[in-house]
Amino acid sequence: KQRVLSGIQPSGKLTIGNYIGAMINFEALQHEHDCFYMIVDLHAVTVPQEPAALREQSESVAALFVAAGLDPAKAAIFLQSHVPAHAELGWLITTLSYMGELERMTQFKDKSAGKDAVGAGLFVYPALMAADILLYKTNLVPVGDDQKQHLELTRDLAGRFNHRFGETLVIPEPFIPKVGARIMSLDDASKKMSKSSPNAGSYIAMLDSPDEIRKKISRAKTDLGREIVYDPKEKPEISNLMNIFAQVTGKSLQDIQKAYEGQGYGTFKKDLGEAVVAALEPIQQKYKDIRASGEVHAILRDGAERANTAAEQTLREVKQAMGFLPPV
Numbered sequence: 036k037q038r039v040l041s042g043i044q045p046s047g048k049l050t051i052g053n054y055i056g057a058m059i060n061f062e063a064l065q066h067e068h069d070c071f072y073m074i075v076d077l078h079a080v081t082v083p084q085e086p087a088a089l090r091e092q093s094e095s096v097a098a099l100f101v102a103a104g105l106d107p108a109k110a111a112i113f114l115q116s117h118v119p120a121h122a123e124l125g126w127l128i129t130t131l132s133y134m135g136e137l138e139r140m141t142q143f144k145d146k147s148a149g150k151d152a153v154g155a156g157l158f159v160y161p162a163l164m165a166a167d168i169l170l171y172k173t174n175l176v177p178v179g180d181d182q183k184q185h186l187e188l189t190r191d192l193a194g195r196f197n198h199r200f201g202e203t204l205v206i207p208e209p210f211i212p213k214v215g216a217r218i219m220s221l222d223d224a225s226k227k228m229s230k231s232s233p234n235a236g237s238y239i240a241m242l243d244s245p246d247e248i249r250k251k252i253s254r255a256k257t258d259l260g261r262e263i264v265y266d267p268k269e270k271p272e273i274s275n276l277m278n279i280f281a282q283v284t285g286k287s288l289q290d291i292q293k294a295y296e297g298q299g300y301g302t303f304k305k306d307l308g309e310a311v312v313a314a315l316e317p318i319q320q321k322y323k324d325i326r327a328s329g330e331v332h333a334i335l336r337d338g339a340e341r342a343n344t345a346a347e348q349t350l351r352e353v354k355q356a357m358g359f360l361p362p363v
């Protein structure tokens with residue numbers, strides 16, 4: 036079986052970008068693969084977090100994982116901070132990384148732009164992410180398009196480690212969906228939809244109420260003209276909405292284009308609103324049930340146990356290869 040690992044930060048609310056770009060694939064991969072899905076709380080603190088909010092968000096994202104169809108009997112669902120090996124391998128991988136390659140990371144450039152005090156954690160973040168992946172000898176990493184560069188760095192670092200210390204780590208492959216890997220903001224199709232945007236109208240959160248969802252979609256920016264055609268260059272706003280439509284309904288872009296031939300943006304947006312509501316409502320219901328039951332804690336305990344077993348094994352091999360004297 037192939038090993039799969041991915042993670043989502045528990046900062047802000049998860050959006051349909053996270054759902055479409057990552058979680059749909061988490062669910063799809065769990066049936067045939069050995070999957071580890073983690074809430075990356077150690078990554079979240081690279082920017083300041085309110086302790087109570089971090090706790091609440093971590094539990095909320097864990098419940099959303101299950102509500103979105105991740106089966107704790109199949110996939111290990113856990114918090115990064117429950118597996119100490121992440122911090123430890125993170126340090127070792129940091130020592131293999133070059134300033135220059137970390138400086139080139141576009142996520143770092145975006146997050147640090149214009150700030151006069153930039154946390155060092157934000158800078159070494161990609162080394163910790165590489166450690167996350169390498170700890171599990173991961174073959175496949177399901178992520179959205181924005182994580183591609185971090186995956187390339189992870190591959191470089193794994194290769195560097197193996198070259199220097201002997202074959203120890205597995206070189207992972209990114210698993211990026213063909214459609215939906217980059218869901219754009221509802222108010223500006225040149226920007227990625229992001230949970231950290233100050234404008235709540237620019238994203239649909241997975242826990243937005245049906246009415247909020249309908250309202251946000253009806254207000255979403257559209258291009259000039261009135262035709263529903265998929266053309267990301269000329270009609271980026273409508274193409275983005277079509278991508279969302281395709282992902283939540285499973286329909287192809289061609290079928291959507293055909294179905295709305297000769298109809299204006301109004302009908303299309305109304306149907307899209309209903310389609311997103313139909314996709315999210317059952318998840319929201321299940322989310323409420325899981326939160327009320329309190330079962331998240333047992334799921335996270337079990338997930339951490341499985342993750343620790345796998346991670347400790349790799350960490351031992353890494354330390355052995357690097358020349359750390361084993362404890363007796």
Ligand code: TYM
Nearest residue numbers: 041042043044052053056057164167178179216217218228
């Ligand atoms: P994060 O928390 O920003 O996002 C989680 C996942 O959602 C995807 N995503 C999107 N996909 C499509 N359209 C969007 N608008 C959109 N916004 C987010 C992201 O690509 C990601 O797959 N560094 C990672 C977390 C991480 C990780 C890991 C991932 C830490 N360690 C190890 C994989 C393996 C991040 O910040 O994701």
